[in-house]
Amino acid sequence: MTVRLVLLLTFAVAVVVIVLRNTRTPDTVGIHQGRLAPLPSSPNAVSSQTGDSKRHVAPLPFSGSLEQSRAALLEAIRSYPGRVRIETETPVYIHCVFTTDILRFRDDVEFLLDEQNRLIHFRSASRFGYSDLGANRRRYETLAGLYLREG
Secondary structure (H helix, E strand, C coil), X not given: CHHHHHHHHHHHHHHHXXXXXXXXXXXXXXXXXXXXXXXXXCCCEEECCCCCCCCEXXXXXXXXXXXXXXXXXXXXXXXXXXXXXXXXXXXXXXEXXXXXXXXXXXXXXXXXXXXXXXXXXXXXXECCCCCCCCHHXXXXXXXXXXHHHHC
16 A cells, blocks of 8 residues: 555656646746857757757748748748747747647747848757657758748
């Protein structure tokens, strides 16, 4: 009886930790000193602003003006095949939350529009787990394809 109770309590605590971690927006989301946040040490993220070649993705080129590029980017996000919610939207920054279909895990995706260099920087990071099995890179590739088609 005691072993079952301990196992049940351990399972309940694990579920609470998973739910809380999956529902709260990480402190790293946002613009930090003019850049997107560095990637976590776990391999479940990609960024156009990292020096880690295994987790680096290319920034997207502007498609016309800042406003035109932002509009094409928003259209690409809205046409993404999956659950996505735009959380924050400013003239130079967009934060979205993508939710997986089966387990409802949430990933934070950020875009920073760099008007001076005419580039759109990208960061996608899983909120939970160690490995993403390539999901963030695939998401980048899909969004990049949609954006380049729109622009």
